[in-house]
Amino acid sequence: MSDTITLTPREQYKFDIICKVIDKKIKVGYAAKLLGLLPRQIRRMRIAVKNEGKSAVVHKLKGSLGNHRIDPLLKAKALKTINEKYADFKPGFASEKMHDNDQIDVHPQTARRWMIEGKIWKSRKQKHSDYHSWRPRKEYFGELEQFDGSYHLWFENRFTDKNGIPLEVCLLASIDDATGKITKAKFAANEGIHAVFTFWKEYVISIGKALAIYLDKFSTYKINHKAAVDNQELITQFQRATKQIGIKLITAHSAQAKGRIERLFLTLQDRLIKEMRLAKINTPEEGNKFLQEVFLPKFNAKFAVVPAKKGDVHRKLLAQDKKNINRIFSVQSERTVRNDFTIQFKNFWYQLTEVQPVTIRPKEKLLVEEWLNGTIHFSFREKYLTYIVLPEKPKKVKINPPLITTHKLNWKPPPDHPWKLTFKKLS
Numbered sequence: 001m002s003d004t005i006t007l008t009p010r011e012q013y014k015f016d017i018i019c020k021v022i023d024k025k026i027k028v029g030y031a032a033k034l035l036g037l038l039p040r041q042i043r044r045m046r047i048a049v050k051n052e053g054k055s056a057v058v059h060k061l062k063g064s065l066g067n068h069r070i071d072p073l074l075k076a077k078a079l080k081t082i083n084e085k086y087a088d089f090k091p092g093f094a095s096e097k098m099h100d101n102d103q104i105d106v107h108p109q110t111a112r113r114w115m116i117e118g119k120i121w122k123s124r125k126q127k128h129s130d131y132h133s134w135r136p137r138k139e140y141f142g143e144l145e146q147f148d149g150s151y152h153l154w155f156e157n158r159f160t161d162k163n164g165i166p167l168e169v170c171l172l173a174s175i176d177d178a179t180g181k182i183t184k185a186k187f188a189a190n191e192g193i194h195a196v197f198t199f200w201k202e203y204v205i206s207i208g209k210a211l212a213i214y215l216d217k218f219s220t221y222k223i224n225h226k227a228a229v230d231n232q233e234l235i236t237q238f239q240r241a242t243k244q245i246g247i248k249l250i251t252a253h254s255a256q257a258k259g260r261i262e263r264l265f266l267t268l269q270d271r272l273i274k275e276m277r278l279a280k281i282n283t284p285e286e287g288n289k290f291l292q293e294v295f296l297p298k299f300n301a302k303f304a305v306v307p308a309k310k311g312d313v314h315r316k317l318l319a320q321d322k323k324n325i326n327r328i329f330s331v332q333s334e335r336t337v338r339n340d341f342t343i344q345f346k347n348f349w350y351q352l353t354e355v356q357p358v359t360i361r362p363k364e365k366l367l368v369e370e371w372l373n374g375t376i377h378f379s380f381r382e383k384y385l386t387y388i389v390l391p392e393k394p395k396k397v398k399i400n401p402p403l404i405t406t407h408k409l410n411w412k413p414p415p416d417h418p419w420k421l422t423f424k425k426l427s
Helices: 010-020 028-035 039-057 072-085 091-101 109-116 194-204 220-224 231-245 257-278 284-303 317-324 416-426
Strands: 145-152 169-176 182-188 211-216 250-251 331-336 340-347 348-352 365-370 377-378 382-384 388-391
Touching: 010 028, 010 039, 010 416, 072 091, 072 109, 091 109, 091 257, 145 257, 169 194, 169 257, 182 194, 182 284, 194 231, 194 331, 211 257, 231 250, 231 331, 257 284, 331 340, 340 365, 340 382
Parallel strands: 145 211, 211 250
Antiparallel strands: 145 169, 169 182, 331 365, 340 348, 348 388, 365 377, 377 382
């Protein structure tokens, strides 16, 4: 090779040191220290420079293709697949889906580099945020469940109203603090009382009672959301229900306090949306089935971690819990019995029947329970009262006598009644 070859600064430095060894200006051991090589390597290099000149200090594979280079056809196939199917996917997710669906194995970092070269992905600078100290995870599975809801266009433009406008749907989800496992997720119309109660009723029946639930104290953006309902009552009703069933409720004062569930929704808004697009899931009903059967098992297998201590501290429902499950997860409010033994509730009028399991008088306070199946139940002293629904508002009339008992009011005592027996003996 000609001595006119252009050397890099590192190669030029090495060449100058070897020339000084050849000219006996420095010794072999000193040159070895300067270049970080062994003396025998310096001696071999000295001979090579004498015979070949500058080319002796240049690596023999310089300018040639690497032995571990990736086949250009594979790169072209991967980029074509990404453009056609995964153009808006992150590099790691695109690499994962190509492996699962297209039998194309590309390392995520390689996919990232190719996507940047092909202007499919834009490299982003790392953001520097304020300092936040990390709270250690809980030790046991079921010790703490972080819970929240997220309104989003989960089905993109595939789920619309009658005018063709895409609809936002609320995804309710709980994530275990110790393992990072999504314990339950469900699409609902909103994050109101009925949706949340349905979620947790199904949870405790299928999984058990967690020791504690961590959720928002304030839901400012949800109250303002057009699909949100009942948010003002949610915490009060949920506190009562969790207390009755024996679950501790912890309310967060900021989104950062329950960062695990907040970060989960960011991940789901990327991964879940695209997974449902690929699977052609178009409605919340299909989405709930997809979550249960496909997405959650796969997601948890990939991202869940081993808890600090083995064991599941979810508690099974007691017999009393099972008996009162509909009562516990019901929307409860108080009403007063009117003089005519009618009750007004949500623009409907209900007439208590003559015979009841417990004696009740006008002006008594009773509990109205709205069960999740839509039925109304009136509870007084742990007994459910019987009633009929009136077609219209009752007219004001004087009702006599002023109570309802456990038997008909025209009831006559039998001949062997104690009062009669006592009367006969005295006479």
